[in-house]
Amino acid sequence: MLFNSYEFILLFLPISFFVYFFLNKNRLTTASKLWLIFSSLFFYGWWNIAYLPLILSSVLFNYLITRLIIGWGKSKINHFNKKFLLQVGLVFNVGLLVYFKYMDFFIENTNAIFGSNIASLHLVLPLAISFFTLQQIAFLIDSYEGLVKENDFLNYVIFVTFFPQLIAGPIVHHKEMMPQFASVKNKVKNYKNIALGLFIFFIGLFKKVVIADTFAVWATAGFDTGTSLNLVAAWITSLSYTFQLYFDFSGYTDMAIGAALLFNINLPQNFNSPYKATGMIDFWNRWHLTLTHFITTYIYTPIVRSFKKLTLHKAMLATVITFLIAGFWHGASWMFIIFGGLHGVGLATNHYWRKRKIKLNPILSWFITFNFINITFIFFRATNFDDAVKVLSGMFSLNNIIIPTFLMEKLSYLSQYNILFGNFLSDVSGGYHTPVWVLIGLIIVTTTSNSSEKSDRFSLNKKNLFGIIISSTLGILYLQQESEFLYFNF
Amino acid sequence: MNAKTWLITFLTFTSICLSLVVALNIFIDPIWTFNHKNKFNTLQRNFDERLQKSVFMKYRTDIDTIDSLIMGSSRVTYYNQYDFKNMKAFNYAFSSGSPAEFEFFIDYAKNLKNGHFDNIIIGLDFVGVFVEPNSVKSNIKNDLRTILSIDDYSFFKRYLSFNTAIYSVRNIHSSIFNRAGHRSYDRSNVVSVDKVDMNKVQRITEHSSQGYYSEGSKRGEKKHYYESLLKLKDSNKETNFIVFTTPVASVFLEKIFSNENLRHDYFEWIKNTVSIFDEVYFFTYKNPFSENYSSLSKDGNHFYPEVGKMISEILTSDTEIEPYGLLINKQNLNDKLKYLKDNFNNKG
Numbered sequence: 053m054l055f056n057s058y059e060f061i062l063l064f065l066p067i068s069f070f071v072y073f074f075l076n077k078n079r080l081t082t083a084s085k086l087w088l089i090f091s092s093l094f095f096y097g098w099w100n101i102a103y104l105p106l107i108l109s110s111v112l113f114n115y116l117i118t119r120l121i122i123g124w125g126k127s128k129i130n131h132f133n134k135k136f137l138l139q140v141g142l143v144f145n146v147g148l149l150v151y152f153k154y155m156d157f158f159i160e161n162t163n164a165i166f167g168s169n170i171a172s173l174h175l176v177l178p179l180a181i182s183f184f185t186l187q188q189i190a191f192l193i194d195s196y197e198g199l200v201k202e203n204d205f206l207n208y209v210i211f212v213t214f215f216p217q218l219i220a221g222p223i224v225h226h227k228e229m230m231p232q233f234a235s236v237k238n239k240v241k242n243y244k245n246i247a248l249g250l251f252i253f254f255i256g257l258f259k260k261v262v263i264a265d266t267f268a269v270w271a272t273a274g275f276d277t278g279t280s281l282n283l284v285a286a287w288i289t290s291l292s293y294t295f296q297l298y299f300d301f302s303g304y305t306d307m308a309i310g311a312a313l314l315f316n317i318n319l320p321q322n323f324n325s326p327y328k329a330t331g332m333i334d335f336w337n338r339w340h341l342t343l344t345h346f347i348t349t350y351i352y353t354p355i356v357r358s359f360k361k362l363t364l365h366k367a368m369l370a371t372v373i374t375f376l377i378a379g380f381w382h383g384a385s386w387m388f389i390i391f392g393g394l395h396g397v398g399l400a401t402n403h404y405w406r407k408r409k410i411k412l413n414p415i416l417s418w419f420i421t422f423n424f425i426n427i428t429f430i431f432f433r434a435t436n437f438d439d440a441v442k443v444l445s446g447m448f449s450l451n452n453i454i455i456p457t458f459l460m461e462k463l464s465y466l467s468q469y470n471i472l473f474g475n476f477l478s479d480v481s482g483g484y485h486t487p488v489w490v491l492i493g494l495i496i497v498t499t500t501s502n503s504s505e506k507s508d509r510f511s512l513n514k515k516n517l518f519g520i521i522i523s524s525t526l527g528i529l530y531l532q533q534e535s536e537f538l539y540f541n542f
Numbered sequence: 543m544n545a546k547t548w549l550i551t552f553l554t555f556t557s558i559c560l561s562l563v564v565a566l567n568i569f570i571d572p573i574w575t576f577n578h579k580n581k582f583n584t585l586q587r588n589f590d591e592r593l594q595k596s597v598f599m600k601y602r603t604d605i606d607t608i609d610s611l612i613m614g615s616s617r618v619t620y621y622n623q624y625d626f627k628n629m630k631a632f633n634y635a636f637s638s639g640s641p642a643e644f645e646f647f648i649d650y651a652k653n654l655k656n657g658h659f660d661n662i663i664i665g666l667d668f669v670g671v672f673v674e675p676n677s678v679k680s681n682i683k684n685d686l687r688t689i690l691s692i693d694d695y696s697f698f699k700r701y702l703s704f705n706t707a708i709y710s711v712r713n714i715h716s717s718i719f720n721r722a723g724h725r726s727y728d729r730s731n732v733v734s735v736d737k738v739d740m741n742k743v744q745r746i747t748e749h750s751s752q753g754y755y756s757e758g759s760k761r762g763e764k765k766h767y768y769e770s771l772l773k774l775k776d777s778n779k780e781t782n783f784i785v786f787t788t789p790v791a792s793v794f795l796e797k798i799f800s801n802e803n804l805r806h807d808y809f810e811w812i813k814n815t816v817s818i819f820d821e822v823y824f825f826t827y828k829n830p831f832s833e834n835y836s837s838l839s840k841d842g843n844h845f846y847p848e849v850g851k852m853i854s855e856i857l858t859s860d861t862e863i864e865p866y867g868l869l870i871n872k873q874n875l876n877d878k879l880k881y882l883k884d885n886f887n888n889k890g
Contacts, residue, residue, distance in 0.1 A: 058699060243545030250552070512548040520552055525559040529704035 053098040055307040056261050056531055064095065068215075069314050076239040084239065085206045088315070092215040096179065103178045110148065111212050114188040115205060117141040118195040122203060138196040145185050145192070152178055157384035180219045182381060184212050186346055191226045193350060200226060207233040216312040220304055222322040223342040229317070238316035248510050249313030251520050255503045256306025257527035263496075264299035265530070266489060267292040273481040275439055282454040285479040286446025288486055293433045294426045295493040298327065301340070306503045321504045327425070327497035330417040332398040333406070335425060347378050364407055371403065372396035382432070387440065391431040398424055418498075456484070560702060567701045570710035574598040577729075585716040585726040585734070589709050591619065591636035592643075593688050596650060598731055599632060600692060605655045608632045611648060614665030615639040617788045617843060619725060620733050621665075621850030627858040629661055633731055640670055641770035642678045645777065646685045663784040663857060664774075667843075668798070668826055669755060671811055675766045724840065733847060740836040747835060747842030751793045755804050764807065768814050775818055784857050785815060786823035786867075789849065791835035791842030795828060799886045809879060812870065821871040823857055824878070828885050829866050 053060050068091040075084035097104045121137050150158075156172045163170055191208075194200050211229045212218075232238055274281060274289025281289060302323040312319045322341050329335035336344050355370040356362055372393065379392015412420070427444070434440035446452065454476040455463070467473075477486050501509075510516060543551075568576065570583045574594045588594065599605065610631035612623060618635035634647055644664070652658060691697055700706055716726055722734040738746075775783060798804045808826075815822050825831060831838055831849055839845040855861040863869050870878045 058696075058702075243549060247545045247548050247552075250549070512543045512545055514543075517543075517548060517552055521555045521559065524552070524556050525563075526704065528556075528560060529563060529702065529707065532699055532703035532705065 053095050055304065055311070056257060056527075058528075058531060059098075061257075061528065061531075064091070065311060065314070072315060073239075073241045077241075081236075081239060082206070085210060085233070089206070089209050089213060092210070092213040092218060095215040096213065096218060099179045100176075106148075106178050107180075107184060107213065110145070110184065110188065111209055113144060114141060114192060114212075115208050117144075118192055118200070118203065118208075121192075121195045122200060134196060138192060141192045142189065145189050149181060149185050151175070152181055154380075154384045183221050183223060184218065186223055186381075187212060187226075190223075190346060190350060194226065201231075204230075204234065214312070214317070216308040216315075216317070217319055220301075220308075221340075221342055222305060222308065222320050223346050224319060225342075225345070228320060232317050235316075240316075242316050244512075245313050245316050247512060248507060249310045250524075251310070251510060251516060252306050252313065252503055252507050253310025254520055254524040254527055255506065256303040256308075256310060258523040259299045259303030259306065259503075261527055261530040263493070264296050264303055267296035267299065267493065270477075270480040270482050270486055271296050271433070274443065274479065275433055275435075278479045279442070280452065281443060281446030281479050282452045282476060283446060283449065284454065284476045284487075285482075286443050288477060288480050288482060288490060289443055290426050290430055290447060291490050291493070292480070292486075294327075294429050295490070295497065297429060297432070298323075298497060299493075302503070309507075323502060324504060325497065325502045327422060328418070329421050329425075330414055331405075331421055332395065332402040332424070335421060336395075336399065343378065347374055351377055364404065368400035368403060371400045375399065385435070387431045387434055387436070391428055394428045394431065398428075563704075563707050564701050566710050567703070567706045570713050572706060572709035572713055573700055575601045577602055579729045582714045582717050584728060585720070585722055586713050586729070587709065587716060587723065587726055588619070588637065589705075590688070592647070592685060593692070594727075595632075595634055595636060595731065596647065596689060596692055597697075599634070599651060600654060603632060605651070608651075608655070609659060610661035610663060611651055611659050612663045612665075613639065613644045613648065614788070615667055615670065616725070617667060617845065618665035618850075620735065620845065620847050621854055622732050622847055624730075624732065625851045625854040626663070627855065629858060631661070631663065635665065638673075638681070640673050640678050640681070641666075641767065641774055643681055643685055645770070645774055646682065646689060648774070648778065650689050658778065658780045661782045661784055662774075662778060663786070665786055665788050666815060667788050668790070668808060668811060669843075671764050671767050671807060672755065673767070678766070724844075735840060735846060737846065738840045743836040743840060743842065747791045747793050747839075750841060751791070751797050754794060755797055755801070764810075768818065771815065771818050783819050784823070785819045785821070786853065786857060787815075787826040788843070789825040789829065789831035789835075789845055789853075791839065792828060792832045793835075793842060795826075795832060795886070809882075812879065812882070813875065816870055816872060816875055821869065823853075823863065823867055824870050825853065825867040827868070827882055831866060 053064060055061075068088070071087055072084050072091075075081075075087055093104060093108070096107060117137055117140060121134055121141075152175050155175065159170050159172050162168055191200065191211075195203075207230045208226075210233050211224070211226055214224075214229075214233075217224055270288055271293035274285060274292065305322040309319045309321075320342055324338040324341065326335055326339035329338050352370055352374040355373060356367065359366045359370075373396070375392045375396030376389060377392070379388045379390070379395065382388045382391070427447075430440050430443050434443070451470065453470070454472045454474050455466070456476055457473050460473040463471075463473075477483060480486070567573075569580070571578070572583075572586055572589065572594075574586070574597050586594075608630050610626065610629040612618060612621060612626070612631050612633045612635055614621075614635035616635070616637040616639070618639075619633065619637070621633060621635070623631045623633040632651070634651065636647075641664075648659075648662065715721070716723065722736050725733055725735055727733055798808050812822070812824065831845060835842050835845075838849050852861075852866060856863050856867060868878055868881070
């Protein structure tokens with residue numbers, strides 16, 4: 053089920069909400085938890101009920117393993133068995149991910165390298181597998197490390213399956229979630245939370261259906277149709293995708309945070325105006341924050357710890373390796389690996405500059421960072437290397453410049469420099485309004501406050517009331533063209 | 543303001559706003575689901591004729607009384623279905639319509655009727671021969687989605703849509719100021735159009751004729767076009783096909799005859815369509831329509847409804863076809879081809 057659908061907004065969410073608090077009001081707290089679990093599994097199964105057994109098996113298996121780890125830890129079992137159980141758990145989770153997500157990638161590359169003819173499995177990627185696997189891996193490792201305090205079964209199931217964050221994050225940590233599910237105070241309806249939750253939810257809906265889906269038209273046309281792009285069309289394509297990705301993903305996150313808040317659950321912030329970043333370190337402290345936290349804690353730190361003596365170069369190497377893995381986590385494609393590698397190198401370079409106290413003018417820093425992000429997102433979006441080259445070559449080639457026909461009278465002398473006049477945005481199905489939208493997008497991401505800042509300053513005033521009426525009305529009216537969230541593909 | 547009051551105010555005002563939009567969309571009905579007429583919805587712009595006409599057929603037509611379908615591209619949308627004599631026809635033509643797509647919509651109509659049609663009248667455009675197969679495939683995918691969406695409960699969500707509200711507002715403007723624009727429909731599926739100044743028509747036609755057939759002159763095989771026509775004929779064996787070709791301005795004809803490839807494709811088009819349908823009412827040559835295009839069309843290939851009226855009378859009654867057209871069949875094909883070659887050589 054999509055957040056941006058009539059079924060979710062007008063049926064599923066209100067029904068889940070009212071039944072949940074009705075049961076809590078009548079002190080049926082176990083029933084209310086079961087209801088939340090049922091709603092979440094219903095939400096997941098709406099996409100494809102055949103994969104419900106998969107998520108249930110994963111949850112049950114992981115809970116059993118962590119229970120055994122924690123249980124045996126208390127009863128003086130030897131270190132070997134705890135470690136063995138952790139390894140079994142990790143192999144299971146990573147194995148699940150590898151099987152469904154990466155098997156065909158490995159088969160294709162094996163066939164390409166060795167000339168073999170192994171048949172692909174053509175498996176459908178189960179929705180949300182990357183997210184619920186990561187969350188449970190974190191829980192597993194923390195159980196082993198003795199960091200898990202709360203391990204009630206129902207709270208654990210809700211922690212993994214809670215529908216606002218189940219499909220595409222934020223990647224939640226048990227430490228911040230399970231106490232909230234256990235808290236008695238959260239069982240009571242809180243009208244301020246409901247108001248704030250709906251406020252954030254509809255900001256997210258507006259960002260997704262009005263803004264992101266508008267940019268999606270030009271990004272999709274530029275990447276997927278046509279064999280070449282002129283200079284302007286290529287830049288419009290890349291910038292459109294850069295804005296589409298941000299508004300789509302942050303819009304989804306806002307909707308997740310807003311929906312969770314209705315139930316008095318605070319999900320962690322995931323975006324903090326990433327396109328205002330003035331360096332790669334700054335960027336990853338603003339973009340997909342929960343992923344940054346996960347890969348820092350569970351990938352980067354263990355790599356660094358494995359080095360006997362840590363030097364700057366080893367730290368830089370660890371960064372590149374971490375981001376190669378993070379890139380690969382996004383999808384089974386060399387494009388994602390290239391994306392991750394580029395970001396790893398960008399981050400390592402930023403760390404080096406910081407160490408050497410190399411400073412740039414803030415505007416120049418922003419300009420370099422933004423363009424680096426914009427270019428690397430081309431690899432993130434392109435389905436193959438040729439598509440990426442198509443966009444990149446259009447962006448940096450001076451041999452294919454087309455400018456609007458209405459400028460022909462005043463700028464006809466440019467023809468001698470092989471500059472053509474015509475429909476400069478036909479390749480991206482755009483019009484004269486397209487560059488205006490791109491400019492507006494740039495202004496929004498670089499100057500306005502983000503939804504997190506808005507929610508921190510939220511109060512029950514007329515200005516916010518007017519804002520939510522407009523965003524919810526437009527958001528619902530734009531729902532007719534249902535479109536999936538980009539991060540559903542991961 | 544306390545949170546409860548704030549929430550109640552938000553829900554109330556949002557509900558009011560959404561209800562107003564739904565009410566507007568139902569009142570103006572740009573999707574053509576309802577029968578009501580009022581002074582604000584007399585002229586309706588086409589935004590998706592495939593959807594609008596399919597909805598019209600499903601919800602507003604007594605399909606059992608319809609015995610004929612009119613198929614074609616935007617050029618044929620200007621033809622008034624009520625001008626077709628001795629039959630009860632439904633004009634199912636739509637913008638950029640191509641033979642490969644007609645099959646889906648004819649099948650949809652047959653499903654609604656639960657039977658076949660006595661007649662299918664098809665208008666063919668010479669430029670249609672050169673449509674890219676990939677773009678046709680993409681249209682067909684969208685066509686399928688359109689047809690499926692009409693029968694789904696989710697169809698009525700269209701009335702809670704911003705885009706539909708924009709169309710409603712445009713229709714109010716058209717109806718109040720009686721501006722049909724390039725093409726508007728009344729509530730009975732009949733098109734009207736604002737006539738364009740003759741000098742402007744000439745300029746538009748000359749400009750657009752420059753690259754009009756450019757794809758055709760480059761490409762070789764047009765097999766897919768003829769395969770679609772054959773498939774259409776074969777899957778409607780009980781139906782009588784009345785096939786005609788749409789007129790174009792003399793400027794376009796000059797482009798065809800000054801290019802060897804286009805000339806070759808043109809004559810192949812005539813031969814192949816006659817071979818498939820046995821008989822074709824041919825209007826795509828030098829005739830009073832092509833010579834007087836500036837007063838009879840808006841752009842040299844979209845002719846006004848009065849031309850459509852003349853053609854419909856020729857197709858469905860005893861009205862003499864010449865000098866406006868040629869009735870070409872397998873028996874007189876060679877003679878007519880010779881006539882056309884001479885006709886163009888004289889012009890040249």
